[in-house]
Amino acid sequence: MSCWDTIADYALRSVGVGERLLPRSDFTLCQQVTLIGSGMIWNIYFGLLALLSGFFLATALAMAKAAHSPLLRKPAEWFIFVFRGSPLFIQFFFAYFLFLSLKNVYPVFSPLTSAWLGALVVLFLNTSAYSAEIFHGAMLSIPKGDVEAADAYGMSGWPRFRRIIWPTMLRLAWPAYTNEAIFLFHATALVFFSGFPATQQMGDALYYANYFADKTFNPFVPYPILAVYFILLTLSVIGIFGIVNRRLNRHLPQAARARIRLRPMLVR
Amino acid sequence: MFPYCSDPNAISGLTWLSCYLTTGKHTSLYLSFLTVLVLLAITAPVALVFGFGGATAARSRFAPLSWLGKGYIGIVRGVPDIAFFLFFVIALDQAFEYLRHKIKCPDWDQPIRQGNDFVVCAAAKLPLGDAPQWVHETYGFFLAVLTFSIIFGAFAANVLYGAMQAVPRAQIETAEAYGMSHGQSFRRILVPQMWVYALPGLSNLWMVLIKATPLLFLLGVEDIVYWARELGGTKTPKFTDYPHEDWRMWYFGALLVFYLVFTRVSEVVLARVMRRLTHGQATMGGEAQRKAAA
Amino acid sequence: MKHLLIATALAALAAGAAQAQTVRMGTEGAYPPYNYIDDAGQVAGFERELGDELCKRAGLTCEWVTNDWDSIIPNLVSGNYDTIMAGMSITDERDEVIDFTQNYTQPDPSAYLAKAGAEVDFAGGVIAAQTGTIQASHVASSGATLLEFATPEETIGxxxxxxxxxxxxxxxxxEPIAAEDAELDFVGEDVLIGGGVGMGLRESDAELKEKFNAAIQSMKDDGSLNALITKWEIGATF
Incomplete structure (x- = not known):
């Protein structure tokens, strides 16, 4: 069987397309690379959707945390504290239990016990809390003069937020937010490892790496393959976020741009 | 533990609980909290040393050293820690044994890799085959500390690298104007000043480190999550004097509280350190402190 | 001179071998009755008693270590412990990488456990199994939907x-779970997979394997192995 056949059979195995049985003997390097790569589909799916949806909740939470009213501030503070203060591992555990009991009462919730939705919800809440903390920190360090200038122009409320506060906040938060994105993609490897069960041997990259390590009894091939995939993913994340960063800072002089990037900001 | 615990079936309520919570197995759970705390206490400074080395190397004007530093930071940061844990410890252990083997048994004529087996001479084994169990456990603990340090060292290196760059250029130029050499200005000006820039990043790293400890079991160290899972699982009367249903919820709840409290304490302490470090620095925070005092 | 060196090396080797009589026994500690952690935090169960007796008969000092199931074989071949006694069935694929002693249980039947009174579709339903076990491979090829969990406890859950x-x-x-919980019951017929449970060793450890093989044989011969199997309700006797 040539490598092309293997790719045809297994490239989409992680989403249930292609050969139903995983390879069971005579493991080739090609099989390992293909299947682990196929698993990356899930890592990207979880990471991308959680990041995109988490961005909005994070902005709202950061606003709420900065609000004067304790009715808004306290819940946001607690939400951020609980999700930032506990290991993702334990969050997955409790979420799975909660989803199971919800499902027993209301059958509507049954998709929540499968990874594609349940784990996504947990990752979404988790990344929202971390990003909210980053955004909140950035909001506090918005130069006073910027806000005063907006007031002087007669801006207030929504226009002031949309045109002054929000873009400045993003600009300041971006390096740390890049780190958060990297960590989020790494965290997706935990989904099938400790959180949710894998159905029909459809899992993420770590699941397949684990499968091969288990079958070949040699951890020194599949895990480095996994590592290479993740390094590529991390590099793409850094690349894309770098482009956005340049766009956010395009009004600044060249030297100032460089300085902002080098500021050591919060990492997760 | 207590004299009345000899027949657990005859007791109930709080008495039962007091016996249940003092079994040898629970003692292991309590000790594992200590293990985690000790691990964190050792890993943090060691990782900082790795980070400092990595950052200094990355800034080096000697190109290969700089590549080495940047490569270390880039590669280790790019890989999820869990993937590292799954093969790195075995690799590390084999590397140590291989080195010892080369030194201690130069006359060995058999191959080290026999099929899948990794065979070194008995004198090169780490720890020695007849060493008591606690030596094995300490060695495993040491490997875990080293692995954690290498991984978090890369993140620390990234933070410190940024911090070194963030020290205002004028400070270094002033040092040079005073006739300090490159090394002198690095030691006397750059390093003392960079901490205030590094601390926000480092404190977040500390928080991440705390939350990475549930992965310790992958490294062969029996940590709190391992014992919580083991103790919380359903116990049938045949294999224990204290049968119970699935109680993992309670055990994990206790872990959750532990982590939240630990995080909170860390936040308070780190905020205090930050106030200390800001004192007298040429930053907005330092400026604010000066104004408040005046 | 050269001979002298070799002689010294051999002497050193022999001394090393004599020292290394502590055999480290790797197990999972989460699979009663085969092996589990008792209330005192020690490894216990059928394999603990069997292993201790085997070591006594082979004249070895044994020490028990627990290791995660996922990495139990890589850690063996890497030399972190010397044997595996973890309810591990002898299979061809495992046998390619490590060596097994003769089996110390009969090929043990696997069984389906379900809610009492439930009709289970073995070829099309959802079947849970622990990741990386022979049962997981069996379900994957049977046509049923395989649901994999990291620990046996979670599969029951x-x-x-x-x-x-x-x-x-x-x-x-x-068996003990079904006996304890009235809601759960065995369904369908038992499935025979695997070739019984054996002790796993490194392929390069032929000498140790022979010692344990002899010890297992002697326990089979005098009936003490059967007594243990009956005591722990492992299955059929020899």
Missing amino acids: AVRNGEADAVLADRAYL
């Missing part, structure tokens, strides 16, 4: 809460 229709595991593991 999945049946209790209805995530899975049934769980496939060693009958000896399921």
Whole structure:
């Protein structure tokens, strides 16, 4: 069987397309690379959707945390504290239990016990809390003069937020937010490892790496393959976020741009 | 533990609980909290040393050293820690044994890799085959500390690298104007000043480190999550004097509280350190402190 | 001179071998009755008693270590412990990488455990199994939907809460659970997979393997192995 056949059979195995049985003997390097790569589909799916949806909740939470009213501030503070203060591992555990009991009462919730939705919800809440903390920190360090200038122009409320506060906040938060994105993609490897069960041997990259390590009894091939995939993913994340960063800072002089990037900001 | 615990079936309520919570197995759970705390206490400074080395190397004007530093930071940061844990410890252990083997048994004529087996001479084994169990456990603990340090060292290196760059250029130029050499200005000006820039990043790293400890079991160290899972699982009367249903919820709840409290304490302490470090620095925070005092 | 060196090296080797009589026994500690952690935090169970007796007969000092199931074989070949006694069935694929002693249990039947009175579709339903076990491979090729969990405990949980229709595991593991919980019951026929449980060793450790083989044989011969199997309700006797 040539490598092309293997790719045809297994490239989409992680989403249930292609050969139903995983390879069971005579493991080739090609099989390992293909299947682990196929698993990356899930890592990207979880990471991308959680990041995109988490961005909005994070902005709202950061606003709420900065609000004067304790009715808004306290819940946001607690939400951020609980999700930032506990290991993702334990969050997955409790979420799975909660989803199971919800499902027993209301059958509507049954998709929540499968990874594609349940784990996504947990990752979404988790990344929202971390990003909210980053955004909140950035909001506090918005130069006073910027806000005063907006007031002087007669801006207030929504226009002031949309045109002054929000873009400045993003600009300041971006390096740390890049780190958060990297960590989020790494965290997706935990989904099938400790959180949710894998159905029909459809899992993420770590699941397949684990499968091969288990079958070949040699951890020194599949895990480095996994590592290479993740390094590529991390590099793409850094690349894309770098482009956005340049766009956010395009009004600044060249030297100032460089300085902002080098500021050591919060990492997760 | 207590004299009345000899027949657990005859007791109930709080008495039962007091016996249940003092079994040898629970003692292991309590000790594992200590293990985690000790691990964190050792890993943090060691990782900082790795980070400092990595950052200094990355800034080096000697190109290969700089590549080495940047490569270390880039590669280790790019890989999820869990993937590292799954093969790195075995690799590390084999590397140590291989080195010892080369030194201690130069006359060995058999191959080290026999099929899948990794065979070194008995004198090169780490720890020695007849060493008591606690030596094995300490060695495993040491490997875990080293692995954690290498991984978090890369993140620390990234933070410190940024911090070194963030020290205002004028400070270094002033040092040079005073006739300090490159090394002198690095030691006397750059390093003392960079901490205030590094601390926000480092404190977040500390928080991440705390939350990475549930992965310790992958490294062969029996940590709190391992014992919580083991103790919380359903116990049938045949294999224990204290049968119970699935109680993992309670055990994990206790872990959750532990982590939240630990995080909170860390936040308070780190905020205090930050106030200390800001004192007298040429930053907005330092400026604010000066104004408040005046 | 050269001879002298070799002689010294051999002497050193022999001394090393004599020293290394402590045999480290790797196990999972989460699979009663084969092996589990007792209330005192020690490894206990059928394999603990069997292993201790084998070591006594082979004249070895043994020490028990627990290791995660996922990495139990890589750590053996890497030399972190010397044997595996973890309810590990002898299979061809495992045998390619490590060596097994002769089996110390009969080929143990695996069984399906489900909610009492439930109709389970073995070829099309949802069956839970522990990741990396022979049962997981069996379900994957049977046509049923395989639901994999990291620990045996979670597979039972999945049946209790209805995530899975049934769980496939060693009958000896399921037996005490079914006896305790009235809601759970065996369904269908037992499945014979694997060639019985044996002790796993490195392929380069032929000498140690022979010692344990002899010890197992002597326990089979005098009936003490059967007594242990009956005591722990492992399954059929020899």
